[in-house]
Amino acid sequence: MNSFVYQNPTELIFGKGEIAQLASRAAKLGKNVLVVYGGGSIKASGLYDTVMSILAEQGCQVSELAGVEPNPRLGTVYKGIKICRSENIDWILAVGGGSVVDAAKAIAVGALYDGDVWDIYSLKTISEDALPLGVVLTLAATGSEMNRSSVITNWETKEKFGGRTTFPAFSILDPVYTFTVPRDQTVNGICDMMSHVFEQYFSHTPEIPLQSRFAESILLTVIENAERVLDNPEDYDGRANLLLCGTMALNGTLPMGVTTDWASHAIEHAISAIYDIPHGAGLAIVLPRWMRYVYKENIARFKQYALRVWNVDGEGKTDEQIALAGIAQTEAFFKRIGAPGRLADYQIGDENLDRMARLATRFGSIGQFKTLGFDDVREILRACL
Amino acid sequence: MNSFVYQNPTELIFGKGEIAQLASRAAKLGKNVLVVYGGGSIKASGLYDTVMSILAEQGCQVSELAGVEPNPRLGTVYKGIKICRSENIDWILAVGGGSVVDAAKAIAVGALYDGDVWDIYSLKTISEDALPLGVVLTLAATGSEMNRSSVITNWETKEKFGGRTTFPAFSILDPVYTFTVPRDQTVNGICDMMSHVFEQYFSHTPEIPLQSRFAESILLTVIENAERVLDNPEDYDGRANLLLCGTMALNGTLPMGVTTDWASHAIEHAISAIYDIPHGAGLAIVLPRWMRYVYKENIARFKQYALRVWNVDGEGKTDEQIALAGIAQTEAFFKRIGAPGRLADYQIGDENLDRMARLATRFGSIGQFKTLGFDDVREILRACL
Numbered sequence: 001m002n003s004f005v006y007q008n009p010t011e012l013i014f015g016k017g018e019i020a021q022l023a024s025r026a027a028k029l030g031k032n033v034l035v036v037y038g039g040g041s042i043k044a045s046g047l048y049d050t051v052m053s054i055l056a057e058q059g060c061q062v063s064e065l066a067g068v069e070p071n072p073r074l075g076t077v078y079k080g081i082k083i084c085r086s087e088n089i090d091w092i093l094a095v096g097g098g099s100v101v102d103a104a105k106a107i108a109v110g111a112l113y114d115g116d117v118w119d120i121y122s123l124k125t126i127s128e129d130a131l132p133l134g135v136v137l138t139l140a141a142t143g144s145e146m147n148r149s150s151v152i153t154n155w156e157t158k159e160k161f162g163g164r165t166t167f168p169a170f171s172i173l174d175p176v177y178t179f180t181v182p183r184d185q186t187v188n189g190i191c192d193m194m195s196h197v198f199e200q201y202f203s204h205t206p207e208i209p210l211q212s213r214f215a216e217s218i219l220l221t222v223i224e225n226a227e228r229v230l231d232n233p234e235d236y237d238g239r240a241n242l243l244l245c246g247t248m249a250l251n252g253t254l255p256m257g258v259t260t261d262w263a264s265h266a267i268e269h270a271i272s273a274i275y276d277i278p279h280g281a282g283l284a285i286v287l288p289r290w291m292r293y294v295y296k297e298n299i300a301r302f303k304q305y306a307l308r309v310w311n312v313d314g315e316g317k318t319d320e321q322i323a324l325a326g327i328a329q330t331e332a333f334f335k336r337i338g339a340p341g342r343l344a345d346y347q348i349g350d351e352n353l354d355r356m357a358r359l360a361t362r363f364g365s366i367g368q369f370k371t372l373g374f375d376d377v378r379e380i381l382r383a384c385l
Numbered sequence: 386m387n388s389f390v391y392q393n394p395t396e397l398i399f400g401k402g403e404i405a406q407l408a409s410r411a412a413k414l415g416k417n418v419l420v421v422y423g424g425g426s427i428k429a430s431g432l433y434d435t436v437m438s439i440l441a442e443q444g445c446q447v448s449e450l451a452g453v454e455p456n457p458r459l460g461t462v463y464k465g466i467k468i469c470r471s472e473n474i475d476w477i478l479a480v481g482g483g484s485v486v487d488a489a490k491a492i493a494v495g496a497l498y499d500g501d502v503w504d505i506y507s508l509k510t511i512s513e514d515a516l517p518l519g520v521v522l523t524l525a526a527t528g529s530e531m532n533r534s535s536v537i538t539n540w541e542t543k544e545k546f547g548g549r550t551t552f553p554a555f556s557i558l559d560p561v562y563t564f565t566v567p568r569d570q571t572v573n574g575i576c577d578m579m580s581h582v583f584e585q586y587f588s589h590t591p592e593i594p595l596q597s598r599f600a601e602s603i604l605l606t607v608i609e610n611a612e613r614v615l616d617n618p619e620d621y622d623g624r625a626n627l628l629l630c631g632t633m634a635l636n637g638t639l640p641m642g643v644t645t646d647w648a649s650h651a652i653e654h655a656i657s658a659i660y661d662i663p664h665g666a667g668l669a670i671v672l673p674r675w676m677r678y679v680y681k682e683n684i685a686r687f688k689q690y691a692l693r694v695w696n697v698d699g700e701g702k703t704d705e706q707i708a709l710a711g712i713a714q715t716e717a718f719f720k721r722i723g724a725p726g727r728l729a730d731y732q733i734g735d736e737n738l739d740r741m742a743r744l745a746t747r748f749g750s751i752g753q754f755k756t757l758g759f760d761d762v763r764e765i766l767r768a769c770l
Contacts, residue, residue, distance in 0.1 A: 001622060001625045001629070003399060003400020003401065003403055005399070005406075006397040006399070007396040008393070009394040010392070011391070012390065012392065012641075013390050014390070014391070015387065015388020015389060207625070207626065209605075209606045209610075210603065210633065213598075213606065216602075217595060217601075217602055220594075221594045221595040221598065224594060237592035240386045240592070241386070241592065241594055244595055244641065244642070256397075
């Protein structure tokens, strides 16, 4: 196990009807609030009205930033920062999925940063100051509701980078709000949370038995609940289990003392920076190819994955065959839940392979499980076509 | 899954040599510090000198409260509170195991509370204010390093109660500091952390697959590392794994959305309030009897425990037989690691059964898995003799 420092101050408020707790949290954070959201789904579901009514009861002065994109863009963040400054905003409330939360995080930090907030994403600076942020989550996927990461796309430069921003002060997670998430977004969310586990599970760090079992616990629970929720989108407990898995997959618990990878995310970010495909969908395409490209670096680890997560029958198989059977089960699962299988599903050809590989390795080699340079990434991308 | 609110702000600093991080934390918290510790073990190990030297380098004015008891007593807490007031203490540093941390928590809250700090333990009041508290942990056991609970014994009234106090601001966990923990204390710590998992695992709450697997993960990891550490006390990774398990067993992760039990703790507190035996040892005696007394309330849960944690072979067995085999494995494990098997090991007879049963049920029935009244507790205690 490596040495590590862990801290996560976010208050997680979980369960049906827990939106009622927004009132007391709003009362603490101030009168001038910027509500950030995406498209019309929260208006259709009635959540928008509920939130606005609670904020009004608390005497809040509400500004709004609507239209945050699925891959949130820097231009939208700039708009939010401008509102924070002109309206003297005390705190920000993100209502939506991970993209909305990520945009709100960028705004929260950017509002108190003198320079261009993109400096934080292009790793030119670190900023510790941020406006307080609250979250009402509507999608089980990114884990952004309980970490300080944020991913923003600079559409002009075609860059999509993750930045270290701020933890939400509180996040309200009501599984009921995820009942109306469309099938494809539910699937993308499932792939996204599984990818977070994979990035932290496939590691050479020795002596991480608890962290490994926690990761396997999340994978087993996601797999057990995925099809159940796809079959019956209003299954409360299934939705609740997925929602909790999404949060626990990326709130700092899994990487305690573990060297993590994150190469698949770097590759996916390069794809969606150029093609604007959903992040979870991109990951579902990249991950199995990444697995096949890297598994020989540590066959024992992939064997453990196959045996514990997929219950692969090891009888008469070599370690490598067991490892490969686990990867095949992963591919079969993604197929079964209807995740996209290749880049061609999004009409993406080989026209930008070099450009994507360059973008993914812009800051140098990526990954820890296997260090990947430009040529490696191009090969993985080619396998995704 | 139940609705829940989770928040844990403690900064966990984990690994060999991480004591160096005490300097920057001390710099933030102020000059006047009260260092709380137990007996001479931290002086023998050199940890005392290391801590004092770091604090001196930061220009801290150090007051000391030594001699905190293994079951920390209210009188000692009063002494600490007096020092905080007379020396205008800015923050408290606990250096030791769970008892030292619990006493320091009581002092941290008591120093800012106008009345008698025992009010908080006898549930007469709740206090949100506390002096900042840092921890340097030397024992894998109670989890107190990352929660807001504290257990204090009022030796005059023979009451031992848990109170809701304050989270440590930071806790430094270096597995090396646990190398010198004597065998019996290592065993008690193992029983203690396993008991915490049991209290949160044996539950009727439906639909808690992730929480259940997390609990099983901790149990499996403790079982896997216990004898290894007893055989070789200086096995860094074994000690590290146990240390992390102890923290994760009681930092709020396991009870997310779960109705927990805590009857065994109430029973053990009644025993050690009167006989001052080690908490972990008392739990090792109580738990198997509690299991045998309650398992019929939910045989399926005990069956899952037997299959997943002890890998019991279910072939040809009824569910009840599988459940009982899991309990037998628990007993065998406690015996194997040398935990005490019965109250007689501490020369405790039946002279105070009624008194202990009354004490355990003083605030009413205890437990959720099976509600236990005075007669139930007396019966469990009698089985412990």
